[in-house]
Amino acid sequence: MKTTPLPGADAAGRADGGRTGRADGGGNGGGHAGGTGESKANRMHARPAKPVRWAAKFLWLVITAIVVAAFWSVRIKWSSLAEFPAEFSKYLGLLFGPPDWSKFGEAFDATILSVQMAWIGTVLGIIISFPLSFLASRGLAPSVLNWPLRALFAVIRAVPEVVIAILILSVTGLTPFTGALALAIGSIGTLGKWGYEAFEGVDGGPLEGVRATGGGTLALIRWGVWPSAQPEVFSFWLYRFEINVRASAILGLIGAGGIGKMLQDNVQFRNWDAVGMLLLVVIVVTMIIDQISGTVRNRLIHGVWEVPLLRSYRRRMSMRRERMEP
Amino acid sequence: MSTAGAGTGPNASGTPRNGLGGPGRAPAGRPAKPKSAGAIAVVVLILLAITLWAGLGIRVDLAAIARNWSNAVANIIQLTQPDYGFIPKTFPALLETLQMAVIATAIGAAVSLPLAFLASRATNPHTPLLRVVRFVMNLVRSVPDILYAAILVAVVGVGALSGIMALVMFNIGIIVKLVSEALDGEDAGAQEAALAAGASWFKADRAAMLPQILPTFASQTLYTFEINIRASTVIGLVGAGGLGVLIDNVRNFFRYHELSMIIFEILIMVVVLEMFSAWLRKRLV
Amino acid sequence: MAATRGPGAESPSAADIRFNNVSVRYPNGFTGLTDVTLSIPAGQMVGIIGLSGAGKSTLVRTINGLVPISSGDITVGDYTLAPGRRQLRGRALRDLRSDVGMVFQSFNLAKRTTVINNVLMGRLHHTPAWRSLLAAWEKDDVELAMQALERVEIVSKAYEKASSLSGGQQQRVAIARTLAQQPKVILADEPVASLDPPTSHVVMRDLQRINAELGITVVVNLHFLDLARRYCDRLIGLRSGTVVFDGPGAEADEKVFENIYGRSLTAEDVLEAKAEL
Numbered sequence: 076m077k078t079t080p081l082p083g084a085d086a087a088g089r090a091d092g093g094r095t096g097r098a099d100g101g102g103n104g105g106g107h108a109g110g111t112g113e114s115k116a117n118r119m120h121a122r123p124a125k126p127v128r129w130a131a132k133f134l135w136l137v138i139t140a141i142v143v144a145a146f147w148s149v150r151i152k153w154s155s156l157a158e159f160p161a162e163f164s165k166y167l168g169l170l171f172g173p174p175d176w177s178k179f180g181e182a183f184d185a186t187i188l189s190v191q192m193a194w195i196g197t198v199l200g201i202i203i204s205f206p207l208s209f210l211a212s213r214g215l216a217p218s219v220l221n222w223p224l225r226a227l228f229a230v231i232r233a234v235p236e237v238v239i240a241i242l243i244l245s246v247t248g249l250t251p252f253t254g255a256l257a258l259a260i261g262s263i264g265t266l267g268k269w270g271y272e273a274f275e276g277v278d279g280g281p282l283e284g285v286r287a288t289g290g291g292t293l294a295l296i297r298w299g300v301w302p303s304a305q306p307e308v309f310s311f312w313l314y315r316f317e318i319n320v321r322a323s324a325i326l327g328l329i330g331a332g333g334i335g336k337m338l339q340d341n342v343q344f345r346n347w348d349a350v351g352m353l354l355l356v357v358i359v360v361t362m363i364i365d366q367i368s369g370t371v372r373n374r375l376i377h378g379v380w381e382v383p384l385l386r387s388y389r390r391r392m393s394m395r396r397e398r399m400e401p
Numbered sequence: 402m403s404t405a406g407a408g409t410g411p412n413a414s415g416t417p418r419n420g421l422g423g424p425g426r427a428p429a430g431r432p433a434k435p436k437s438a439g440a441i442a443v444v445v446l447i448l449l450a451i452t453l454w455a456g457l458g459i460r461v462d463l464a465a466i467a468r469n470w471s472n473a474v475a476n477i478i479q480l481t482q483p484d485y486g487f488i489p490k491t492f493p494a495l496l497e498t499l500q501m502a503v504i505a506t507a508i509g510a511a512v513s514l515p516l517a518f519l520a521s522r523a524t525n526p527h528t529p530l531l532r533v534v535r536f537v538m539n540l541v542r543s544v545p546d547i548l549y550a551a552i553l554v555a556v557v558g559v560g561a562l563s564g565i566m567a568l569v570m571f572n573i574g575i576i577v578k579l580v581s582e583a584l585d586g587e588d589a590g591a592q593e594a595a596l597a598a599g600a601s602w603f604k605a606d607r608a609a610m611l612p613q614i615l616p617t618f619a620s621q622t623l624y625t626f627e628i629n630i631r632a633s634t635v636i637g638l639v640g641a642g643g644l645g646v647l648i649d650n651v652r653n654f655f656r657y658h659e660l661s662m663i664i665f666e667i668l669i670m671v672v673v674l675e676m677f678s679a680w681l682r683k684r685l686v
Numbered sequence: 687m688a689a690t691r692g693p694g695a696e697s698p699s700a701a702d703i704r705f706n707n708v709s710v711r712y713p714n715g716f717t718g719l720t721d722v723t724l725s726i727p728a729g730q731m732v733g734i735i736g737l738s739g740a741g742k743s744t745l746v747r748t749i750n751g752l753v754p755i756s757s758g759d760i761t762v763g764d765y766t767l768a769p770g771r772r773q774l775r776g777r778a779l780r781d782l783r784s785d786v787g788m789v790f791q792s793f794n795l796a797k798r799t800t801v802i803n804n805v806l807m808g809r810l811h812h813t814p815a816w817r818s819l820l821a822a823w824e825k826d827d828v829e830l831a832m833q834a835l836e837r838v839e840i841v842s843k844a845y846e847k848a849s850s851l852s853g854g855q856q857q858r859v860a861i862a863r864t865l866a867q868q869p870k871v872i873l874a875d876e877p878v879a880s881l882d883p884p885t886s887h888v889v890m891r892d893l894q895r896i897n898a899e900l901g902i903t904v905v906v907n908l909h910f911l912d913l914a915r916r917y918c919d920r921l922i923g924l925r926s927g928t929v930v931f932d933g934p935g936a937e938a939d940e941k942v943f944e945n946i947y948g949r950s951l952t953a954e955d956v957l958e959a960k961a962e963l
Contacts, residue, residue, distance in 0.1 A: 121841070121842060122832055122836075122841050122842075122844065123841075123842055123843075123844055123845055125845060126845050141503060142503055142504070142507045145499070145500045145503035145504050145507075146504055148496075148500060149497070149500040149501070149504060149561055149565075150497070150560075150561060151560065151561050151562045151565075152560075152562070153562075155557055155558065155562060156557075156562070159556070159557060162556050162557065163556055166552070166555065166556050170552075187458065188458060188459065190455075191454070191455035191456075191458035191459050192455075192459050194451060194452065194455040195452070195455050195456055195459055195461065198452050198455075229672060229675075230668060230672075232671075233631070233667060233668045233671035233672055233675075234664060234667065234668065235631055235632075235634055235635045235667075237635050237638060238634070238635075238648065238664055238667070241648070241652045241660070242476070242480070242660075242664075243473075245469070245472055245473060245476045245655075246465075246466055246469045246470070246472060246473040246476070247462070247465050247466060247469065248465065248469075250459075250460065250462070251458075251459035251460065252459050252460060252461050252462055252465070254459070255459055255461070321545040322545075324545050324547070324548065325545055325546075325547045325635065328547060328551065328638060328639060329638060332459075335547075338548070338551065339551070339639075342551050342552075342555060342639075345555075350552075354544070354548065354552075357543075357544065357545070357548065358540065358543045358544060361543045361544075361545075362539065362543045365543070588797075590790065590792055590793070590794030590795070591794050591795055591796035591797075591804070591807070593752075593790070593794055594788065594790060594794040594795075594807065594860070594863065595807045595810055596783070597750055597752060597783055597786075597788040598783060598784060598787065598788070598807060598808050598810060598811060598863070598864070598867050599780040599781065599782070599783035599784030599785075599810070599811035599867070600780070600807065600810035600811055600818075601780060601810075601815070603815060603818075604810040604813065604815060604818040605807075605810065607818050607819055608796070608803070608806070608807050608810055608818060608821075609796045609807060610796075612796050612798045612799035612803070613796055613797070613798050613799075615798065616798070
């Protein structure tokens with residue numbers, strides 16, 4: 076055992092002094108309080124006791140209890156899960172073995188309609204939410220306006236688009252236009268919130284700069300807030316469009332038209348091979364739109380044209396290059 | 402490089418000298434205004450054209466709103482008068498919605514965590530496996546939740562089970578994407594150290610990377626829970642259990658007093674849970 | 687079991703390191719090392735000096751296989767690192783790495799977890815997968831980690847989050863992590879480059895003490911000449927991937943440094959002088 080303190084290394088001497096007493100105890104794996112009892116070891120070198128995090132323990136207990144209660148109380152025949160693999164493969168066969176491509180033309184038209192619905196919904200949502208988010212931003216509009224608008228956004232966000240559609244369909248009927256309106260209203264909730272968050276998150280420097288030149292609120296918005304928030308806001312619009320494309324399929328299910336309606340009809344009549352084809356169309360179209368929208372968003376935020384699917388590949392290559400270059 | 406002053410010197414003096422040196426075009430040294438106006442105009446025109454095309458496609462009919470206005474007013478009046486007597490009847494569906502959301506979040510989170518590690522380049526050195534996982538995850542994410550519900554209702558039958566399974570698929574898509582992106586962006590120093598100490602990738606990921614993304618993971622799980630509450634009211638429309646089933650029933654009979662009661666309940670539930678989860682998330686990060 | 691492997695106990699035979707005509711070429715054509723032949727006896731404390739890009743980092747990282755070599759071979763104790771198909775990989779590579787501790791410039795701690803968990807990462811090689819999954823560390827390993835923390839005098843922080851520590855404290859936790867490995871060799875890649883001068887001395891003293899008390903071979907990359915001369919038994923000077931100096935610090939005079947650096951010394955190369963800047 077090398078326990079002799081090194082001359083000169085005073086700190087080492089202290090540490091060694093603390094350790095000599097314990098080194099043998101370590102042999103039987105005894106992690107017992109160790110240094111704490113030793114009078115010689117000063118407080119800096121005493122082993123702390125393992126802290127017990129009661130708050131975390133309590134939180135875990137509550138979460139576990141809630142989850143267990145949910146599993147225990149829910150009315151589900153869990154035994155039907157046993158048949159699931161067999162049923163699932165049966166339906167996979169029905170759906171994709173092979174899909175029915177004869178209705179592809181109809182499906183394509185329906186998809187276009189869904190995308191149009193999403194587009195109009197997004198555009199209307201932007202037109203309405205854009206001024207509202209300024210009015211909801213602290214510092215840009217009086218708080219008398221801020222809070223009611225924020226509450227409105229929150230209420231809209233809490234209501235699913237389908238429910239909005241059900242509410243307004245008595246006015247406009249069960250048409251794609253109703254779907255677009257429902258998406259527009261739904262978009263106001265999210266775009267409004269993201270908007271005021273972006274505006275309020277703008278760095279104080281440019282704001283002060285505009286204020287210092289004596290600009291009014293409008294100048295402040297145009298030259299202090301908008302230039303910084305612009306890429307982010309554009310990117311939110313695109314993101315909301317992606318969401319609306321998915322949501323438009325859902326609206327179709329209650330009859331607003333488009334791919335969702337066609338899907339619902341075919342599910343009802345159990346035309347599984349057509350449903351399989353529709354699923355593929357939905358997946359491919361959402362993927363394509365996500366990629367296009369993602370490319371534009373990359374351009375807006377990072378300033379480069381880059382397709383998301385290829386980005387990970389390119390990042391990998393550049394990472395590899397970096398690793399190789401010391 | 403050797404002294405601090407030398408670094409800034411040439412840069413500071415460089416620009417004005419260049420500026421004075423250009424006697425060619427009009428104002429000496431002033432750059433021409435970049436021509437972006439034309440490009441912006443083209444983009445705006447394209448966007449307008451798409452909007453016009455889309456508007457014609459879905460037959461935007463503003464006149465209909467005016468035509469049906471009286472109808473709308475009647476409905477709105479009904480909506481402002483929720484049928485409070487209907488509350489007890491909504492409880493089972495409300496409970497089922499909550500149960501579905503809790504169970505789906507729990508399963509979704511448990512399945513997503515290992516998948517997220519498999520889907521991140523930072524934690525999975527096995528390239529072919531990484532590609533497969535990412536491809537499958539892209540597929541899973543591109544199907545809207547309600548489509549899962551529609552199919553699963555056909556496969557396992559009407560009820561909460563199909564709803565839970567649909568939500569789980571939906572949740573996996575979200576959590577894996579967000580957490581694996583967090584992993585990609587995480588500082589891998591500790592993992593490198595663990596690998597340099599002879600740990601396997603699995604152990605290094607567990608010991609060095611997991612603690613780093615745990616707050617992100619918890620926060621995303623809570624966020625997913627919020628989404629599930631909202632989504633579980635919707636997927637009932639295709640028969641997958643929860644409040645949606647009830648909404649489907651009352652809407653078919655245009656019982657707007659009851660519908661407004663349900664919406665009111667959803668509002669309260671979502672807002673309360675969102676506040677709770679926002680509070681919890683603030684404490685996590 | 688712990689008694690025979692504890693850092694307090696006699697060190698388990700430090701390993702010697704031998705480079706035989708080692709070259710490293712990166713796939714992009716960059717040459718990291720050219721025909722390096724070196725012998726570092728067990729228990730020596732060696733400082734590697736040179737400009738950035740001279741191959742210091744490459745040299746250190748070949749020793750635990752983080753950078754694969756292109757030709758020649760390296761022996762570390764009982765292990766041999768070879769190029770190409772004969773490369774160490776999988777289990778054998780991890781065995782070697784568990785015997786070689788590494789300290790990094792940027793500390794490389796998992797900042798969101800506790801200090802003790804970070805130190806226990808040095809025990810991962812010996813921990814079964816299921817135990818590491820559940821963080822069910824063996825008592826002996828926890829004891830070992832605690833002793834390692836005691837040696838770098840930071841045990842009082844054992845249950846604090848790594849992020850709450852100062853840079854110097856973090857680097858000492860990182861040293862404790864290598865100690866928990868019970869290594870035969872410790873590699874340090876610019877361990878003080880992110881630290882202020884007083885803290886740099888504390889960290890260098892820790893390394894020196896570990897070398898002296900436990901007899902562990904220490905190979906440390908340093909940019910600052912005064913630090914290297916003061917703490918290391920022997921200096922190796924690298925320039926463009928080749929060894930241009932090899933000898934005790936006392937022999938490394940101004941002229942030698944000019945040869946290594948290709949220019950005369952500046953304040954940037956000396957810690958004390960830099961501290962005054």
